[in-house]
Amino acid sequence: MKKLLLVSIFGLISGIALSPVFAYAQSPEMEKKLGETKQQLQELAQLKDSTTLPAAEKVGQEIELRKTILGNVLTIAQSQLQDIATQLDSVTFPDSEEWKNVQEYLVENNTSFLSYYETQKTALSSATSVEVLKEVAKDIEKKKTEEIDPHVRRVTTVMNILSMDGILMLGNDRRDKIKNDIEKIYSQKLVKDNDLRDLFNDASFSLSQSHEYLNTAKQIVLHLYTDTSTSTLQFRESLKKTIVQERNEQLRQTAPPYTIFTVSDISSDDIEGYLRSIIRQSAQSVQNTYDIFLQMSLLVREYLN
Amino acid sequence: MKKHSYNIIELLSQLRRIEPREEYTRLSKERILSSSQEVYTPELIASPSSLLLRSSFNSVSFALVGMLLIVGVYYATQQLSPLFLPGLNEKSITAEAEMVESRIDVQLSQLNYFENTSQESNAVLQQVSENSLDHLNTPIIQQETSQIEGSTDAHATTTVIELNDVLKALSE
Numbered sequence: 001m002k003k004l005l006l007v008s009i010f011g012l013i014s015g016i017a018l019s020p021v022f023a024y025a026q027s028p029e030m031e032k033k034l035g036e037t038k039q040q041l042q043e044l045a046q047l048k049d050s051t052t053l054p055a056a057e058k059v060g061q062e063i064e065l066r067k068t069i070l071g072n073v074l075t076i077a078q079s080q081l082q083d084i085a086t087q088l089d090s091v092t093f094p095d096s097e098e099w100k101n102v103q104e105y106l107v108e109n110n111t112s113f114l115s116y117y118e119t120q121k122t123a124l125s126s127a128t129s130v131e132v133l134k135e136v137a138k139d140i141e142k143k144k145t146e147e148i149d150p151h152v153r154r155v156t157t158v159m160n161i162l163s164m165d166g167i168l169m170l171g172n173d174r175r176d177k178i179k180n181d182i183e184k185i186y187s188q189k190l191v192k193d194n195d196l197r198d199l200f201n202d203a204s205f206s207l208s209q210s211h212e213y214l215n216t217a218k219q220i221v222l223h224l225y226t227d228t229s230t231s232t233l234q235f236r237e238s239l240k241k242t243i244v245q246e247r248n249e250q251l252r253q254t255a256p257p258y259t260i261f262t263v264s265d266i267s268s269d270d271i272e273g274y275l276r277s278i279i280r281q282s283a284q285s286v287q288n289t290y291d292i293f294l295q296m297s298l299l300v301r302e303y304l305n
Numbered sequence: 306m307k308k309h310s311y312n313i314i315e316l317l318s319q320l321r322r323i324e325p326r327e328e329y330t331r332l333s334k335e336r337i338l339s340s341s342q343e344v345y346t347p348e349l350i351a352s353p354s355s356l357l358l359r360s361s362f363n364s365v366s367f368a369l370v371g372m373l374l375i376v377g378v379y380y381a382t383q384q385l386s387p388l389f390l391p392g393l394n395e396k397s398i399t400a401e402a403e404m405v406e407s408r409i410d411v412q413l414s415q416l417n418y419f420e421n422t423s424q425e426s427n428a429v430l431q432q433v434s435e436n437s438l439d440h441l442n443t444p445i446i447q448q449e450t451s452q453i454e455g456s457t458d459a460h461a462t463t464t465v466i467e468l469n470d471v472l473k474a475l476s477e
Binding site for chain 1: 401
Protein backbone atom coordinates (compact mmCIF):
# COMPACT_ATOMS: atom_id res chain seq x y z
CA MET A 1 0.00 0.00 0.00
CA LYS A 2 2.74 2.40 1.00
CA LYS A 3 4.72 1.35 -2.03
CA LEU A 4 1.76 2.03 -4.25
CA LEU A 5 1.38 5.44 -2.69
CA LEU A 6 5.06 6.18 -3.20
CA VAL A 7 4.95 5.05 -6.81
CA SER A 8 1.86 7.09 -7.55
CA ILE A 9 3.28 10.20 -5.90
CA PHE A 10 6.48 9.79 -7.89
CA GLY A 11 4.45 9.21 -10.99
CA LEU A 12 2.34 12.29 -10.38
CA ILE A 13 5.25 14.60 -9.72
CA SER A 14 7.38 13.26 -12.53
CA GLY A 15 4.43 13.14 -14.85
CA ILE A 16 3.98 16.82 -14.35
CA ALA A 17 7.68 17.47 -14.54
CA LEU A 18 8.31 15.35 -17.58
CA SER A 19 5.07 16.32 -19.39
CA PRO A 20 4.44 13.15 -21.34
CA VAL A 21 3.38 13.95 -24.84
CA PHE A 22 2.11 11.78 -27.63
CA ALA A 23 2.06 12.86 -31.21
CA TYR A 24 -1.12 10.87 -31.79
CA ALA A 25 -3.35 11.63 -28.86
CA GLN A 26 -6.51 10.03 -30.04
CA SER A 27 -9.73 11.22 -28.51
CA PRO A 28 -12.68 8.81 -28.28
CA GLU A 29 -14.54 11.13 -30.61
CA MET A 30 -11.97 10.65 -33.36
CA GLU A 31 -11.86 6.93 -32.69
CA LYS A 32 -15.58 6.83 -33.31
CA LYS A 33 -15.21 8.84 -36.50
CA LEU A 34 -12.58 6.49 -37.77
CA GLY A 35 -14.88 3.54 -37.14
CA GLU A 36 -17.68 5.30 -39.03
CA THR A 37 -15.32 6.03 -41.91
CA LYS A 38 -14.35 2.42 -42.29
CA GLN A 39 -17.99 1.42 -42.27
CA GLN A 40 -18.83 4.03 -44.88
CA LEU A 41 -16.08 2.70 -47.13
CA GLN A 42 -17.78 -0.67 -47.07
CA GLU A 43 -21.06 1.02 -47.92
CA LEU A 44 -19.32 2.65 -50.90
CA ALA A 45 -18.01 -0.70 -52.05
CA GLN A 46 -21.49 -2.18 -51.80
CA LEU A 47 -22.94 0.79 -53.67
CA LYS A 48 -20.51 0.36 -56.50
CA ASP A 49 -21.46 -3.30 -56.74
CA SER A 50 -25.18 -2.59 -56.64
CA THR A 51 -27.22 -3.35 -59.73
CA THR A 52 -30.60 -2.35 -58.39
CA LEU A 53 -30.21 1.42 -58.47
CA PRO A 54 -30.64 3.54 -61.64
CA ALA A 55 -27.32 4.94 -62.88
CA ALA A 56 -27.96 8.61 -62.15
CA GLU A 57 -29.07 7.93 -58.61
CA LYS A 58 -26.12 5.62 -58.09
CA VAL A 59 -23.71 8.35 -59.13
CA GLY A 60 -25.49 10.87 -56.95
CA GLN A 61 -25.25 8.64 -53.91
CA GLU A 62 -21.66 7.82 -54.68
CA ILE A 63 -20.76 11.51 -54.74
CA GLU A 64 -22.46 12.11 -51.41
CA LEU A 65 -20.83 9.10 -49.81
CA ARG A 66 -17.39 10.01 -51.12
CA LYS A 67 -17.82 13.55 -49.81
CA THR A 68 -18.82 12.27 -46.38
CA ILE A 69 -15.95 9.83 -46.12
CA LEU A 70 -13.37 12.32 -47.33
CA GLY A 71 -14.80 14.94 -44.96
CA ASN A 72 -14.35 12.56 -42.06
CA VAL A 73 -10.80 11.75 -43.09
CA LEU A 74 -9.98 15.46 -43.20
CA THR A 75 -11.56 16.01 -39.77
CA ILE A 76 -9.53 13.21 -38.22
CA ALA A 77 -6.32 14.36 -39.92
CA GLN A 78 -6.96 17.93 -38.79
CA SER A 79 -7.52 16.88 -35.20
CA GLN A 80 -4.14 15.14 -35.18
CA LEU A 81 -2.43 18.34 -36.28
CA GLN A 82 -4.43 20.34 -33.76
CA ASP A 83 -3.21 18.04 -30.99
CA ILE A 84 0.32 18.63 -32.21
CA ALA A 85 -0.22 22.39 -32.22
CA THR A 86 -1.28 22.19 -28.56
CA GLN A 87 1.74 20.08 -27.65
CA LEU A 88 4.20 22.35 -29.45
CA ASP A 89 2.68 25.23 -27.54
CA SER A 90 2.71 23.67 -24.11
CA VAL A 91 5.95 21.72 -24.01
CA THR A 92 9.08 23.51 -22.77
CA PHE A 93 11.89 23.64 -25.27
CA PRO A 94 15.49 24.13 -24.06
CA ASP A 95 16.37 27.79 -23.79
CA SER A 96 18.52 28.53 -26.83
CA GLU A 97 18.33 30.23 -30.21
CA GLU A 98 18.79 26.92 -31.99
CA TRP A 99 15.94 25.22 -30.18
CA LYS A 100 13.75 28.22 -30.79
CA ASN A 101 14.40 27.78 -34.52
CA VAL A 102 13.37 24.15 -34.29
CA GLN A 103 10.18 25.04 -32.45
CA GLU A 104 9.31 27.72 -35.00
CA TYR A 105 10.05 25.39 -37.89
CA LEU A 106 7.73 22.74 -36.52
CA VAL A 107 5.00 25.23 -35.64
CA GLU A 108 5.12 26.91 -39.06
CA ASN A 109 4.90 23.59 -40.88
CA ASN A 110 2.04 22.47 -38.66
CA THR A 111 0.11 25.66 -39.30
CA SER A 112 0.61 25.46 -43.06
CA PHE A 113 -0.53 21.83 -43.15
CA LEU A 114 -3.61 22.71 -41.12
CA SER A 115 -4.56 25.36 -43.64
CA TYR A 116 -3.91 22.87 -46.48
CA TYR A 117 -6.54 20.59 -44.98
CA GLU A 118 -8.89 23.53 -44.67
CA THR A 119 -8.40 24.34 -48.37
CA GLN A 120 -9.18 20.74 -49.27
CA LYS A 121 -12.36 20.85 -47.21
CA THR A 122 -13.48 23.79 -49.31
CA ALA A 123 -12.56 21.99 -52.53
CA LEU A 124 -14.54 19.04 -51.26
CA SER A 125 -17.72 20.95 -50.60
CA SER A 126 -17.72 22.47 -54.09
CA ALA A 127 -16.98 19.22 -55.92
CA THR A 128 -19.70 17.94 -58.24
CA SER A 129 -18.27 14.81 -59.82
CA VAL A 130 -16.73 11.54 -58.81
CA GLU A 131 -13.63 12.35 -60.88
CA VAL A 132 -12.97 15.59 -58.98
CA LEU A 133 -13.46 13.81 -55.70
CA LYS A 134 -10.98 11.15 -56.75
CA GLU A 135 -8.47 13.86 -57.60
CA VAL A 136 -8.93 15.54 -54.21
CA ALA A 137 -8.40 12.21 -52.44
CA LYS A 138 -5.29 11.56 -54.53
CA ASP A 139 -3.91 15.01 -53.76
CA ILE A 140 -4.45 14.61 -50.04
CA GLU A 141 -2.96 11.11 -50.01
CA LYS A 142 0.16 12.33 -51.80
CA LYS A 143 0.63 15.39 -49.58
CA LYS A 144 -0.01 13.40 -46.45
CA THR A 145 2.35 10.55 -47.29
CA GLU A 146 5.13 12.75 -48.64
CA GLU A 147 4.99 15.77 -46.34
CA ILE A 148 2.53 15.68 -43.49
CA ASP A 149 3.26 12.22 -42.04
CA PRO A 150 7.03 12.90 -42.03
CA HIS A 151 6.26 16.17 -40.22
CA VAL A 152 4.26 14.30 -37.58
CA ARG A 153 7.12 11.82 -37.19
CA ARG A 154 9.55 14.72 -36.71
CA VAL A 155 7.36 16.20 -33.98
CA THR A 156 7.15 12.85 -32.22
CA THR A 157 10.93 12.48 -32.39
CA VAL A 158 11.43 15.91 -30.81
CA MET A 159 8.92 15.10 -28.08
CA ASN A 160 10.79 11.86 -27.42
CA ILE A 161 14.06 13.76 -27.07
CA LEU A 162 12.59 16.32 -24.67
CA SER A 163 11.05 13.56 -22.59
CA MET A 164 14.34 11.68 -22.47
CA ASP A 165 16.01 14.89 -21.30
CA GLY A 166 13.80 14.93 -18.22
CA ILE A 167 14.46 11.28 -17.53
CA LEU A 168 18.22 11.80 -17.76
CA MET A 169 18.07 14.68 -15.28
CA LEU A 170 16.34 12.35 -12.87
CA GLY A 171 19.09 9.81 -13.47
CA ASN A 172 21.76 12.42 -12.76
CA ASP A 173 20.19 13.33 -9.42
CA ARG A 174 19.89 9.72 -8.41
CA ARG A 175 23.48 9.05 -9.41
CA ASP A 176 24.73 11.98 -7.30
CA LYS A 177 22.76 10.84 -4.27
CA ILE A 178 24.07 7.31 -4.65
CA LYS A 179 27.61 8.65 -5.02
CA ASN A 180 27.30 10.31 -1.60
CA ASP A 181 26.02 7.11 -0.09
CA ILE A 182 28.84 5.07 -1.61
CA GLU A 183 31.43 7.47 -0.23
CA LYS A 184 29.84 7.23 3.19
CA ILE A 185 29.75 3.45 3.04
CA TYR A 186 33.38 3.07 2.07
CA SER A 187 34.71 5.79 4.36
CA GLN A 188 33.08 4.09 7.30
CA LYS A 189 34.35 0.73 6.02
CA LEU A 190 30.86 -0.75 6.20
CA VAL A 191 31.65 -2.85 3.17
CA LYS A 192 34.94 -4.50 2.40
CA ASP A 193 34.97 -5.59 -1.25
CA ASN A 194 34.57 -3.43 -4.33
CA ASP A 195 31.23 -4.79 -5.55
CA LEU A 196 29.33 -1.63 -4.85
CA ARG A 197 32.00 0.58 -6.25
CA ASP A 198 32.22 -1.46 -9.45
CA LEU A 199 28.47 -1.42 -9.88
CA PHE A 200 28.43 2.31 -9.36
CA ASN A 201 31.08 2.80 -12.03
CA ASP A 202 29.07 0.65 -14.43
CA ALA A 203 25.93 2.65 -13.75
CA SER A 204 27.82 5.91 -14.16
CA PHE A 205 29.21 4.79 -17.48
CA SER A 206 25.81 3.64 -18.69
CA LEU A 207 24.29 6.99 -17.75
CA SER A 208 27.04 8.94 -19.50
CA GLN A 209 26.49 6.84 -22.65
CA SER A 210 22.81 7.70 -22.47
CA HIS A 211 23.76 11.38 -22.39
CA GLU A 212 26.10 10.97 -25.33
CA TYR A 213 23.47 9.31 -27.47
CA LEU A 214 20.89 11.91 -26.58
CA ASN A 215 23.29 14.76 -27.32
CA THR A 216 23.99 13.25 -30.75
CA ALA A 217 20.25 13.03 -31.35
CA LYS A 218 19.82 16.65 -30.28
CA GLN A 219 22.58 17.79 -32.64
CA ILE A 220 20.88 16.03 -35.54
CA VAL A 221 17.56 17.68 -34.72
CA LEU A 222 19.10 21.12 -34.27
CA HIS A 223 20.84 20.91 -37.63
CA LEU A 224 18.09 19.29 -39.68
CA TYR A 225 14.78 20.44 -38.25
CA THR A 226 15.18 23.99 -39.45
CA ASP A 227 14.93 25.84 -42.72
CA THR A 228 17.66 24.76 -45.08
CA SER A 229 20.93 26.57 -44.78
CA THR A 230 24.52 25.88 -45.75
CA SER A 231 25.46 24.46 -42.40
CA THR A 232 22.49 22.14 -42.48
CA LEU A 233 23.53 20.75 -45.88
CA GLN A 234 27.08 20.13 -44.73
CA PHE A 235 25.81 18.48 -41.59
CA ARG A 236 23.45 16.33 -43.60
CA GLU A 237 26.26 15.17 -45.86
CA SER A 238 28.55 14.26 -42.99
CA LEU A 239 25.68 12.52 -41.21
CA LYS A 240 25.00 10.45 -44.34
CA LYS A 241 28.66 9.44 -44.36
CA THR A 242 28.36 8.33 -40.75
CA ILE A 243 25.28 6.26 -41.52
CA VAL A 244 26.98 4.70 -44.54
CA GLN A 245 30.00 3.77 -42.42
CA GLU A 246 27.80 2.19 -39.80
CA ARG A 247 25.74 0.22 -42.29
CA ASN A 248 28.76 -1.04 -44.16
CA GLU A 249 30.31 -2.08 -40.88
CA GLN A 250 27.20 -4.10 -40.11
CA LEU A 251 27.31 -5.58 -43.60
CA ARG A 252 30.89 -6.74 -43.18
CA GLN A 253 29.75 -8.86 -40.29
CA THR A 254 27.48 -10.80 -42.62
CA ALA A 255 28.54 -13.16 -45.34
CA PRO A 256 29.17 -11.84 -48.87
CA PRO A 257 27.93 -11.10 -51.45
CA TYR A 258 26.59 -7.72 -50.49
CA THR A 259 26.49 -4.27 -51.98
CA ILE A 260 28.28 -1.56 -50.08
CA PHE A 261 26.18 1.46 -49.28
CA THR A 262 27.09 4.86 -50.61
CA VAL A 263 26.01 8.29 -49.56
CA SER A 264 23.57 8.49 -52.44
CA ASP A 265 21.72 5.46 -51.03
CA ILE A 266 20.80 7.35 -47.88
CA SER A 267 17.41 8.99 -47.96
CA SER A 268 15.66 11.33 -45.55
CA ASP A 269 13.76 8.38 -44.18
CA ASP A 270 17.04 6.61 -43.52
CA ILE A 271 18.29 9.63 -41.59
CA GLU A 272 15.10 9.66 -39.55
CA GLY A 273 15.50 5.95 -38.89
CA TYR A 274 19.08 6.51 -37.75
CA LEU A 275 17.97 9.31 -35.43
CA ARG A 276 15.30 7.09 -33.89
CA SER A 277 17.82 4.30 -33.37
CA ILE A 278 20.08 6.70 -31.45
CA ILE A 279 17.24 7.80 -29.19
CA ARG A 280 16.39 4.15 -28.66
CA GLN A 281 19.96 3.46 -27.57
CA SER A 282 19.83 6.40 -25.16
CA ALA A 283 16.61 5.02 -23.65
CA GLN A 284 18.06 1.53 -23.32
CA SER A 285 21.18 2.89 -21.64
CA VAL A 286 19.19 4.70 -19.01
CA GLN A 287 17.08 1.60 -18.39
CA ASN A 288 20.31 -0.29 -17.85
CA THR A 289 21.48 2.41 -15.44
CA TYR A 290 18.39 2.03 -13.28
CA ASP A 291 18.69 -1.74 -13.33
CA ILE A 292 22.15 -1.34 -11.82
CA PHE A 293 20.88 1.18 -9.26
CA LEU A 294 18.28 -1.34 -8.16
CA GLN A 295 20.92 -4.06 -7.91
CA MET A 296 22.99 -1.75 -5.74
CA SER A 297 20.15 -0.96 -3.37
CA LEU A 298 19.44 -4.67 -2.89
CA LEU A 299 23.12 -5.39 -2.33
CA VAL A 300 23.33 -2.63 0.27
CA ARG A 301 20.30 -4.04 2.05
CA GLU A 302 22.05 -7.40 2.17
CA TYR A 303 25.29 -5.97 3.47
CA LEU A 304 23.81 -3.84 6.19
CA ASN A 305 21.41 -6.40 7.59
CA MET B 306 55.86 88.20 61.79
CA LYS B 307 54.98 87.11 65.14
CA LYS B 308 51.33 87.24 64.34
CA HIS B 309 51.79 84.76 61.55
CA SER B 310 54.17 82.63 63.40
CA TYR B 311 51.64 80.87 65.53
CA ASN B 312 52.98 77.68 64.26
CA ILE B 313 51.67 75.35 61.49
CA ILE B 314 51.03 72.60 63.96
CA GLU B 315 48.64 74.75 65.90
CA LEU B 316 46.92 75.75 62.69
CA LEU B 317 46.52 72.16 61.60
CA SER B 318 45.14 71.13 64.96
CA GLN B 319 42.67 73.94 64.63
CA LEU B 320 41.67 72.69 61.21
CA ARG B 321 40.99 69.30 62.63
CA ARG B 322 38.24 70.75 64.67
CA ILE B 323 36.33 72.12 61.69
CA GLU B 324 32.68 71.32 61.63
CA PRO B 325 29.73 72.64 59.64
CA ARG B 326 27.39 74.91 61.32
CA GLU B 327 24.37 73.18 62.77
CA GLU B 328 22.05 75.05 60.51
CA TYR B 329 24.02 74.04 57.39
CA THR B 330 23.99 70.43 58.47
CA ARG B 331 20.23 70.45 58.91
CA LEU B 332 19.62 72.18 55.56
CA SER B 333 21.90 69.83 53.62
CA LYS B 334 20.34 66.80 55.22
CA GLU B 335 16.88 67.93 54.27
CA ARG B 336 17.95 68.60 50.73
CA ILE B 337 19.51 65.21 50.26
CA LEU B 338 16.54 63.37 51.70
CA SER B 339 14.01 65.22 49.56
CA SER B 340 15.74 64.58 46.24
CA SER B 341 14.58 61.64 43.95
CA GLN B 342 15.61 58.16 44.91
CA GLU B 343 16.61 56.91 41.40
CA VAL B 344 19.29 54.35 41.42
CA TYR B 345 21.08 54.04 38.09
CA THR B 346 20.96 50.42 37.02
CA PRO B 347 20.75 50.16 33.24
CA GLU B 348 19.49 46.52 33.10
CA LEU B 349 16.48 46.97 35.28
CA ILE B 350 13.28 48.29 33.76
CA ALA B 351 10.91 49.65 36.34
CA SER B 352 7.44 48.31 35.20
CA PRO B 353 6.37 44.75 36.16
CA SER B 354 5.04 43.75 32.66
CA SER B 355 8.34 44.43 30.99
CA LEU B 356 9.98 42.44 33.73
CA LEU B 357 7.82 39.49 32.75
CA LEU B 358 8.67 40.02 29.10
CA ARG B 359 12.29 40.17 29.95
CA SER B 360 12.28 36.91 31.83
CA SER B 361 10.15 35.09 29.31
CA PHE B 362 12.40 36.29 26.52
CA ASN B 363 15.32 34.85 28.34
CA SER B 364 13.68 31.50 28.88
CA VAL B 365 12.50 31.29 25.27
CA SER B 366 15.95 32.06 23.92
CA PHE B 367 17.44 29.42 26.19
CA ALA B 368 14.85 26.96 24.98
CA LEU B 369 15.58 27.81 21.35
CA VAL B 370 19.28 27.37 21.76
CA GLY B 371 18.61 24.08 23.50
CA MET B 372 16.36 22.94 20.68
CA LEU B 373 18.86 23.98 18.05
CA LEU B 374 21.51 21.99 19.82
CA ILE B 375 19.31 18.93 19.97
CA VAL B 376 18.28 19.22 16.33
CA GLY B 377 21.87 19.82 15.28
CA VAL B 378 23.09 16.80 17.15
CA TYR B 379 20.25 14.72 15.68
CA TYR B 380 21.15 15.64 12.12
CA ALA B 381 24.82 15.23 12.69
CA THR B 382 24.25 11.72 13.96
CA GLN B 383 21.89 11.03 11.07
CA GLN B 384 24.45 12.12 8.53
CA LEU B 385 27.08 10.08 10.12
CA SER B 386 24.76 7.18 10.84
CA PRO B 387 25.61 4.25 8.60
CA LEU B 388 21.96 3.46 7.99
CA PHE B 389 21.05 6.88 6.57
CA LEU B 390 21.56 6.27 2.85
CA PRO B 391 19.00 8.34 0.98
CA GLY B 392 20.43 7.63 -2.46
CA LEU B 393 20.32 3.87 -2.13
CA ASN B 394 16.94 3.74 -0.45
CA GLU B 395 15.38 0.71 -2.01
CA LYS B 396 11.80 1.96 -1.95
CA SER B 397 12.56 5.26 -3.62
CA ILE B 398 14.81 3.70 -6.26
CA THR B 399 12.16 1.10 -7.04
CA ALA B 400 9.48 3.73 -7.42
CA GLU B 401 11.72 5.91 -9.57
CA ALA B 402 12.90 2.99 -11.70
CA GLU B 403 9.33 1.89 -12.36
CA MET B 404 8.34 5.36 -13.39
CA VAL B 405 11.37 5.73 -15.65
CA GLU B 406 10.63 2.30 -17.10
CA SER B 407 7.08 3.21 -18.03
CA ARG B 408 8.14 6.58 -19.48
CA ILE B 409 10.75 4.83 -21.61
CA ASP B 410 8.31 2.15 -22.72
CA VAL B 411 6.17 4.91 -24.15
CA GLN B 412 9.16 6.40 -25.99
CA LEU B 413 10.26 3.05 -27.35
CA SER B 414 6.79 2.10 -28.49
CA GLN B 415 6.49 5.35 -30.40
CA LEU B 416 9.91 4.90 -31.96
CA ASN B 417 9.16 1.30 -32.89
CA TYR B 418 5.79 2.23 -34.29
CA PHE B 419 7.38 4.31 -36.99
CA GLU B 420 9.55 1.43 -38.05
CA ASN B 421 6.45 -0.74 -38.32
CA THR B 422 4.54 1.96 -40.12
CA SER B 423 7.02 2.45 -42.88
CA GLN B 424 7.17 -1.26 -43.57
CA GLU B 425 3.58 -2.15 -43.11
CA SER B 426 1.84 0.76 -44.65
CA ASN B 427 3.79 0.12 -47.83
CA ALA B 428 2.62 -3.46 -47.85
CA VAL B 429 -0.93 -2.41 -47.20
CA LEU B 430 -0.89 0.34 -49.79
CA GLN B 431 0.46 -2.07 -52.35
CA GLN B 432 -2.41 -4.40 -51.69
CA VAL B 433 -4.89 -1.57 -51.81
CA SER B 434 -3.65 -0.28 -55.13
CA GLU B 435 -3.61 -3.73 -56.68
CA ASN B 436 -7.05 -4.68 -55.59
CA SER B 437 -10.23 -3.07 -56.68
CA LEU B 438 -12.45 -1.13 -54.39
CA ASP B 439 -14.70 -4.09 -53.84
CA HIS B 440 -12.03 -5.99 -52.03
CA LEU B 441 -11.25 -3.09 -49.84
CA ASN B 442 -9.26 -3.89 -47.06
CA THR B 443 -10.85 -3.74 -43.73
CA PRO B 444 -9.81 -7.34 -43.07
CA ILE B 445 -6.26 -6.63 -44.29
CA ILE B 446 -6.07 -3.52 -42.18
CA GLN B 447 -7.13 -5.46 -39.13
CA GLN B 448 -4.51 -8.09 -39.85
CA GLU B 449 -1.76 -5.54 -40.15
CA THR B 450 -2.93 -3.86 -36.99
CA SER B 451 -2.59 -7.01 -34.95
CA GLN B 452 0.97 -7.40 -36.16
CA ILE B 453 2.00 -4.15 -34.60
CA GLU B 454 3.42 -4.93 -31.19
CA GLY B 455 1.14 -4.12 -28.33
CA SER B 456 1.87 -0.76 -26.84
CA THR B 457 -0.08 1.96 -25.19
CA ASP B 458 -0.04 3.79 -28.48
CA ALA B 459 -0.93 1.00 -30.90
CA HIS B 460 -4.59 1.89 -30.79
CA ALA B 461 -4.03 5.52 -31.58
CA THR B 462 -1.26 5.03 -34.08
CA THR B 463 -2.98 2.62 -36.43
CA THR B 464 -5.04 5.63 -37.47
CA VAL B 465 -2.28 6.81 -39.78
CA ILE B 466 -2.15 3.60 -41.77
CA GLU B 467 -5.88 3.41 -41.96
CA LEU B 468 -6.37 7.02 -43.03
CA ASN B 469 -3.85 6.67 -45.83
CA ASP B 470 -5.54 3.47 -46.94
CA VAL B 471 -8.90 5.19 -47.03
CA LEU B 472 -7.44 8.02 -49.09
CA LYS B 473 -5.85 5.59 -51.49
CA ALA B 474 -9.13 3.75 -51.86
CA LEU B 475 -10.99 6.99 -52.49
CA SER B 476 -8.61 8.04 -55.24
CA GLU B 477 -9.32 5.05 -57.41
